Amino acid sequence: MLEGAQKVPSPKLDLYICRRFLAPEACAEIVARIDARRRPSEIADDLGYAAYRTSETCDLDGNDPVVAALNAQICAYMDIDAAFGEPLQGQRYGVGQEFKQHTDYFEPGGPDYARYCAVPGQRTWTAMIYLNEPAAGGATRFKVIDKIVQPETGKLLAWNNRRADGTPNPATLHAALKVRSGAKYVITKWFRERPWG
Ligand SMILES: O=C(O)CCC(=O)C(=O)O
Ligand SMILES: [Fe+2]
Numbered sequence: 001m002l003e004g005a006q007k008v009p010s011p012k013l014d015l016y017i018c019r020r021f022l023a024p025e026a027c028a029e030i031v032a033r034i035d036a037r038r039r040p041s042e043i044a045d046d047l048g049y050a051a052y053r054t055s056e057t058c059d060l061d062g063n064d065p066v067v068a069a070l071n072a073q074i075c076a077y078m079d080i081d082a083a084f085g086e087p088l089q090g091q092r093y094g095v096g097q098e099f100k101q102h103t104d105y106f107e108p109g110g111p112d113y114a115r116y117c118a119v120p121g122q123r124t125w126t127a128m129i130y131l132n133e134p135a136a137g138g139a140t141r142f143k144v145i146d147k148i149v150q151p152e153t154g155k156l157l158a159w160n161n162r163r164a165d166g167t168p169n170p171a172t173l174h175a176a177l178k179v180r181s182g183a184k185y186v187i188t189k190w191f192r193e194r195p196w197g
Contacts, residue, residue, distance in 0.1 A: 002077065002158060010145040012171035014160040017149065021077070021156035022070070027131040029066050031185045034058055034090035034131075052100040055093040055176070060187070062087055074127050074189050078158065083195040084124070093138060093184040099176035101143065104190060105161045105168040121193030122168065127158040128188045137180030144171040151184055 005016035037058035060067045067088060075082040093099075104126045106113040113122075128140075130151040140149045140157065149157055163169045176184075 002079075005156070005158070008145070008147055010147070010171075012145055013142070013169060015142065015145070015147070016158045018077075018156040018158070019152060020154050022073075022129055022131075022154040024153050026066075026070070027129075027153050027185075030060070030070065030090065030187060031131050033060055033064065033067065034092055034185055034187075037061070038090065038092050052102055053176075054097040055091045055099060055184075056097075058090045060088040060090050070187075071189070074129075074156075077156070078125060078127055078189075078191070080125065080191050081195075084120075084191045084193075086120075086190045086192065086196055089188045091184075091186050091188065093134070093176065093179045093186075095179055095181060095183075098178040101173055101175040103161065103168065103170065103172050103174075105172070108168065117192075119194070120196045123161050123190045124193055125158060125160055125191045126172075126188065127156060127191075128186050129157075130155045131185040131187065132183070134179045134184040135182030137178050138184035139177045140174055141177055142172070142174045144173050148177075151186075 002016045005018040008015040038056040039058060062068060071088050075085055105123045106117050130153060132153050133151050138151050159172055161169060161172050
């Protein structure tokens with residue numbers, strides 16, 4: 001699993017970085033698809049994140065061969081059966097847009113947990129790929145472990161949202177810092193405890 005990735009040294013969290021996971025040409029193909037489908041997060045909100053996420057989001061079309069190939073590539077790299085994956089999501093952050101501090105897991109016992117986790121269970125691993133480099137800003141910050149990851153075209157970032165005992169790991173708290181200049185494109189892939197659907 002995660003061959004060629006660097007583990008960020010921290011006892012608190014399993015976080016891996018793999019530079020050049022995706023070639024620049026492949027990144028550009030996905031950027032074009034995000035541009036074709038993006039919508040403001042405020043309107044068609046996922047999971048009630050409107051106040052936290054001001055970027056534009058989109059579900060990528062799983063029937064598109066380019067998207068399907070990337071999805072398969074990520075699942076193979078993570079060594080997780082594709083059935084456990086949520087659909088690939090794209091994000092575009094323009095100047096001033098961000099995703100404030102949050103965790104990707106759902107608070108156990110909270111209302112969202114019942115709603116979004118009844119069938120597939122909790123989120124397990126997160127994988128994300130930076131598809132470009134904004135001119136300024138847009139880093140991903142893990143405050144608890146004091147780690148800032150800079151966007152770099154094709155760089156994959158993956159972390160385990162759970163601790164060794166399987167409970168959600170608060171040290172995964174992270175934020176997408178504001179883009180100061182240019183635009184930032186990423187895709188995110190979340191995996192679940194059980195098949196997605
Ligand atoms: O864009 C980023 O740097 C982080 C995105 C993120 O945290 C998410 O989509 O859950
Ligand atoms: Fe996140």
